[in-house]
Amino acid sequence: MNKTGPSASPLTLRSWLKRLADSDRLVVAKPGLALKHEVASLAKRMDANKAVLFPQPGGHAIPIVSGFMSRREWIAEAMGVDNSELLQAYRKAAENPLPWKEVPAGSAPCQTVVHRDVDMRTLLPIPVHSEHDSGPYITAGLIISRNPDTGEQNVSIIRIQVNSKDRMAVLMLPRHTWTFYQASAKKGVPLPVAIVIGVDPLTLLASQAIVPLNHDELEIAGALHGAPLPVTKCLTSELRVPADAEIVIEGRVLLDERELEGPFGEFPKYYSSAEQREVVQVDVVTHRENPIYHTIVPAEMEHLLLGAIPREATLLAHLQRSFPGVRDVHLSVGGTCRYHLFVKLRKTREGEPKNVIMGAFAGHYDVKHVVVVDEDVDVHDPSQVEWAIATRFQADRDLVVVSGAQGSILDPSTTVAFGGAEIPPEMQGISAKMGMDATKPVSYQGYVFTKVKVPGEDEDPAPLLQADASAALRGLFQE
Ligand code: MN
Secondary structure (H helix, E strand, O other): OOOOOOOOOOOOHHHHHHHHHHOOOEEEOOOOOOOEOHHHHHHHHOOOOOEEEEOOHHHOOOOEEEOOOOOHHHHHHHHOOOHHHHHHHHHHHHHOOOOOEEOOOOOOHHHOEEEOOOOHHHHOOOOEOOOOOOOOEEOOEEEEEEOOOOOOEEEEEOOEEEOOOOEEEEOOOOOHHHHHHHHHHHOOOOEEEEEEEOOOHHHHHHOOOOOOOOOOHHHHHHHHHOOOOEEEEOOOOOOEEEOOOOEEEEEEEEEEEEEEEOOEEOOOOOEEOOEEEEEEEEEEEEEOOOOOEEOOOOOOHHHHHHHHHHHHHHHHHHHHHHOOOEEEEEEOOOOOOOOEEEEEEOOOOOOHHHHHHHHHHHHOOOOOEEEEEOOOOOOOOHHHHHHHHHHHOOHHHHEEEEEEEEOOOOOHHHHHHHOOOOOOHHHOOEEEEEEEEOOOOOOOOOOOOOOOOOOOOOOOOHHHOOOOOHHHHOOOOOO
16 A cells, blocks of 8 residues: 555654655754653644654653654655545555564564663653643553453553553553453453554554454554564563564553552643553563654644544544445544544435434544535635534534533543542543534525635636736836
8 A cells, every 4th residue: 555565665663754854854852851841842842843853851862752643644645645545545454454474583673672670760761741740651652452362462552651660550441452451350360561662653553543342453554554564472471562663561451450640631632630540560671772762742733643544534434334425524633633523425415414413423432523514615624614614504403412422531521510529430421412514405596505716716826927027016116
């Protein structure tokens, strides 16, 4: 799928960073920026504009990189496709996983250096990101676990708070890692995990695929690369990790231990509160010679887009199964790339948009507000969507509201009913859903719903302009 193709050299983290540097898309910070706030604040100032490399962060020998996936067109470029083909290309990879290939033990770059007696507080340059965060957090760690019954792997990114020398608290949302942890707990054994930091852009993107349980996201990484992903066996478990990764933390999620985790600034640009969470016991850390550490600044574009693109691809596939008229979808930045879904529909019958709205709610529990628009509206342009709402939507007949559904537990407005009291897990994330049918009628009189257009307005203006305007302007502005 990648345009560079399997025959060309594979896309690695380092080749991607080099490409960004060679095209003025990567800047280098002064050496020694503070791990507390300073690294994240500079990365945030460059967000969606430049990736940043931080040499000697906090005096640490290992450099940090951030923001190398912070634009939609960079992600398309890494995938070797045009922006307009991004979702279909991602979907194709997710539907056609490619089994990984194993690199013999001892020859994987990610295991060149082995640390058996680790102190997580000093071994890696782990930043403190937002103002009220409880401490240093690993934010770009791919957590790999294994179905204890069948051996299938799972990959996701979860936030990890470093608590002490070799213990870290983790937030597992009720998805796949959590399911494997429950299955392991049933057998009375801690869940082995590998936390992988510093992977190539496509493996990073694959980790966020919305696929069913027991689908190894590393196989989607292979499909995105157009070649099987090289993996290697962990030193302390049967887990397979990307052989070319920069850093691998091997450990176990303990059964009966809980430690306080949070507050932590999350993707909706609010803090999750401190709660008792599961604990990873760290056993071994391996890394490349001179590794690079990756941090994702929470709520910035790298964080938002890594979630948005796989979700858009999945939601588009999901909607098109039932509604062939659906042309495109977009999770807007203002909706935190999770909560607001804009759907472009080729409407043929009245009422259809409301079916699409109900289908979208079922596509992912994070989807909170859905706007359905016509084909003449660009779903990637929020002002065009707003224009459709302003001119094609009537609240008394085009609005769909569903009360008391499941939403995102990170949406603070779902907690209001509890007035700050602790919310039992089964009551978390209860949310209303709203859909807006902002489409015009299928048939109408005259030009009443025809978008105003000047013939020629979409064409290149250059042929109609004088290259040298000086002759035409001479004398014109003199009093
Ligand atoms: Mn999964």
